[in-house]
Amino acid sequence: MAEKYIARSTAIAARMLGGEMMVMSAADSTFFTLNEVASAIWQAADGRTPLSEIVDGKICQEFEVDREQAQRGADRFVNELSEYGILLVSDQPLTDTSSSPESR
Amino acid sequence: MSLLAEMNQKALNLGLPISVHLDITYRCNERCVHCYLDHDDHGEMTTAEITNVLEQLSDAGVFFLSLSGGEVLMRRDFFEIVERARQLLFNVKVKTNGVMIHAKEAARLRQLGVEQIQISVYSHRPEVHDAITKLPGSLNKTIRAIRFLKAQGLKVTIANVLMAGNFSDQPGVIALARELGVAYTLDPTITPKMDGDTSTVALRIPGSELKQVFNNPELVGNVEEFCAPPPAPGEDIMDGFPCSAGHTACYISPYGDVFPCVQFPLPSGNVRRQKFLDIWRHSTQLKEVRSIRARDLPTCSSCAHVGTCTRCPGLAYMEGNMRGPSTADCEKSFQRTGIPSANMLKRTREGSMSPLIQIQSLVNSGQDGPLLVEENLLTA
Numbered sequence: 001m002a003e004k005y006i007a008r009s010t011a012i013a014a015r016m017l018g019g020e021m022m023v024m025s026a027a028d029s030t031f032f033t034l035n036e037v038a039s040a041i042w043q044a045a046d047g048r049t050p051l052s053e054i055v056d057g058k059i060c061q062e063f064e065v066d067r068e069q070a071q072r073g074a075d076r077f078v079n080e081l082s083e084y085g086i087l088l089v090s091d092q093p094l095t096d097t098s099s100s101p102e103s104r
Numbered sequence: 105m106s107l108l109a110e111m112n113q114k115a116l117n118l119g120l121p122i123s124v125h126l127d128i129t130y131r132c133n134e135r136c137v138h139c140y141l142d143h144d145d146h147g148e149m150t151t152a153e154i155t156n157v158l159e160q161l162s163d164a165g166v167f168f169l170s171l172s173g174g175e176v177l178m179r180r181d182f183f184e185i186v187e188r189a190r191q192l193l194f195n196v197k198v199k200t201n202g203v204m205i206h207a208k209e210a211a212r213l214r215q216l217g218v219e220q221i222q223i224s225v226y227s228h229r230p231e232v233h234d235a236i237t238k239l240p241g242s243l244n245k246t247i248r249a250i251r252f253l254k255a256q257g258l259k260v261t262i263a264n265v266l267m268a269g270n271f272s273d274q275p276g277v278i279a280l281a282r283e284l285g286v287a288y289t290l291d292p293t294i295t296p297k298m299d300g301d302t303s304t305v306a307l308r309i310p311g312s313e314l315k316q317v318f319n320n321p322e323l324v325g326n327v328e329e330f331c332a333p334p335p336a337p338g339e340d341i342m343d344g345f346p347c348s349a350g351h352t353a354c355y356i357s358p359y360g361d362v363f364p365c366v367q368f369p370l371p372s373g374n375v376r377r378q379k380f381l382d383i384w385r386h387s388t389q390l391k392e393v394r395s396i397r398a399r400d401l402p403t404c405s406s407c408a409h410v411g412t413c414t415r416c417p418g419l420a421y422m423e424g425n426m427r428g429p430s431t432a433d434c435e436k437s438f439q440r441t442g443i444p445s446a447n448m449l450k451r452t453r454e455g456s457m458s459p460l461i462q463i464q465s466l467v468n469s470g471q472d473g474p475l476l477v478e479e480n481l482l483t484a
Contacts, residue, residue, distance in 0.1 A: 011217045013195035015167040018118050022111055022167055024195050026217035029259065031107055 006054075006078055006087050007047030007094040014042075023086060030084055037063055037070075038077050045087060047094030051078060115165070115352045121384055123168040123353040124161055125366050128154060128185060130174040130358055134201055134237040136224075138267055138307050140297045141174065148358040151181040153376065155188050157356065160380040162192040172199035172366075174358070183212055190216045197222060199263075202249030203242055210252035221253055222289075225262045228276035236270060250284050260286040266317070267294060267307040278322065292317060293432060296422050298369050308432070314439040331440050334412040341411040342399040349417060350393035354384070364393045368418025370426070393417065396427060403429050407446035409437040 008014070011026045021039040023032045034042055037059060044054040051074055059070045081087040088094060105113070115122035129148055130141045149157065161169065169189055176182050176198060189196050197220045198213065205213075213221065223246060227233040233243035253260050262281045266274060274290065281288035292309055296302040309317075317323060324330040345351060350364035350372075360376040362383050363369055372390050373383030384390065396417070399405050404415060407429075414437075419430035429447035438444050444452075 010190075012193070013167065013217075013219065014193045015162075015165060017111060017120065017122070017165060017167070018114055020114075024167075024219065026195075026219050027257075029219060033107055033111065 002091040004051040004075075004078065005047055005049070005090050005093050006041075006045040006051055006082075007090075008042065008045050009086055009088055012086055025084055025086060027085060032081070032084075032086065037065075037073070041074055041077060042087075047088070047090075051075075111167075112348070112352060116348075118165075119385075120165040121161075121352060121354055122166065123170070123348065124166045125170040125172060125353070125355045126154075126157070126161075127172050127174060127356070127358050127366070128176055128182070129179050131178040132173060132175040132201075133178060133203055134175065134239045134242060136226075136237050137269075138236070138265060138294050138304050140295050140304060142297075142299065143174065146359060148179075149360050149376070151184055153360065154181075154185055157360070157375050157380065158185075158189050158192055158194070160375070162194065164381050164384060167195055168197070169194035170197045170199060175204070176200050177204040177209070183209075183216070186213070186216050186218065190218070195219050199224075200249075201237070201242065202246040202253075203239070205249035205252060207252050207255075210249070210256045210258065213253065214256035214258055218258065220259045220261060222261045222263050223250060225264055225277055225280065226267075226270045227273040228280040229273060232270055232273055236267070247280070247284070250286060254285055260284075262286055262288050264288065264290045265294070266290055266292040266309050266313075268309050268313075269307065271309050271313050274317075290317070290323065292436075293367075293416075293419075295367055295419065300422070311435055311439050314436060318436075318440045331442075333441050333443055334409050334437075337398070337411040342397065342405065344398050344411075345394070345396060346398070346415050346417050350390045354390070362387070364390060365418050367416060368393075368421055368426075370418075370421055393426065401427050401429075403447050403450060404445075408443055409434075409441070409445055413437045413445070 012023055013026060014021055014023045016039065019036050019039070021034040021042050023034060024030070040058055040062060041054055044058050052071065055067065055070050055074050059065060059074065060067050078087055078089055082089045112122060130143055131145055132143050171186065171189070177200060179185070186196060186198070196218045198218055199222045202223045225233065225243070225246060226236040227243070230243040234240055250260055262277065264274060264277045278288050292314060294304055294308045296305055318331055319327050321327050349368050353365065355363045355366040356375060357363070360374045361371055362373045362375060364372060370389050370393070372387040375383070398410050404410055404413070407413065413433055415433045416430045417426050419432055420426055420428045423431060429445065431447065434445035434447045438448060
């Protein structure tokens with residue numbers, strides 16, 4: 001299966017609030033809150049790290065979840081946010097991350 | 105509870121500022137008759153200072169950032185400020201009169217991902233709008249700007265401040281908003297000037313017209329529900345606080361002064377001398393604002409409207425006591441429901457306790473004339 005690379009869209013507003021990431025689309029004002037696991041994926045979405053590596057190196061390590069379960073959850077999360085244009089997904093590294101929003 | 109309301113509640117529980125209103129200038133190209141600001145530049149923060157403040161606000165957890173003024177585009181570095189704010193991932197709302205927005209500026213705002221633009225429109229008729237802004241041609245320029253912004257797909261809201269002089273044009277502004285395809289919001293609140301001058305208050309719409317506003321389903325939705333008598337307040341109401349000022353929101357002036365809200369001129373610190381978070385966490389003034397609960401309000405705690413009133417602590421502060429009533433909101437509650445506020449009843453009682461005729465003896469006053477002089481045939 002092809003690798004997935006994910007990067008945060010620049011057309012969003014985001015801020016961490018008490019362990020949860022608030023994200024709002026500037027395009028249509030859709031508002032999301034991400035739980036701790038989703039927030040960790042979000043913060044690791046630098047366009048260069050494959051999603052599988054994020055799941056292995058971050059999610060499984062930090063949250064003690066089963067790898068397959070974590071991968072399924074991550075895929076679902078990425079698909080959903082990409083439908084809203086909140087996350088950009090590619091099978092190639094997204095190299096132009098200079099304009100990516102800062103992760104705060 | 106909506107997701108946004110949940111986040112607000114969470115910010116409140118964590119003691120975090122989730123919203124900041126930052127005026128980047130008080131300079132303006134309009135001279136609106138009701139404006140509360142002094143438009144001279146008394147030493148605005150530099151670009152570097154504002155950038156530094158934005159970074160501090162981001163670190164403090166601020167999500168919603170309103171950039172306003174004055175007219176924001178009077179600053180040559182306006183787009184630089186917005187760009188930095190967006191790099192820091194704020195949800196940015198810009199308040200402007202739109203006069204200086206052309207196709208290029210609209211495109212830049214879109215490119216930067218500004219979430220919303222709020223534009224003041226006072227009337228659909230140039231002669232009325234321009235008489236308020238004192239800038240000939242301003243309505244046409246503002247409408248042109250709205251079209252440029254809409255063409256970029258930006259979310260625009262027309263803010264219609266209601267005064268005695270433009271009240272009758274309110275349906276025309278609603279129709280204009282509809283024609284332009286933008287949202288409409290109205291505000292009947294005219295505040296005293298920040299220097300304490302209350303002359304602008306005379307521009308407020310009278311109570312009877314306020315009642316018309318509150319009975320207009322197009323503006324308030326379900327009139328019966330909106331104008332319903334207030335329910336008896338429970339313990340949760342008495343333990344509650346009036347608004348987000350100082351709790352999850354605050355205001356920063358172009359000079360770096362921090363206040364609980366733009367309508368609450370209680371100086372609480374200055375970001376030129378202190379770190380924002382130090383002010384937010386340790387300011388004596390903000391702590392005092394946060395400590396006030398509905399049950400602590402000497403008059404309002406016994407008011408039937410205590411749970412539903414839009415009482416503004418900032419307006420109350422400008423009337424002399426942040427724990428006191430805000431008479432403009434007393435009037436709103438009364439016009440909305442027909443039930444007088446505790447403050448109104450108190451004033452009536454105080455008036456009725458005064459003698460209708462005061463008699464002053466002039467015996468031994470050394471003055472010629474009648475021995476009895478009747479003063480104040482009717483006392484207020």
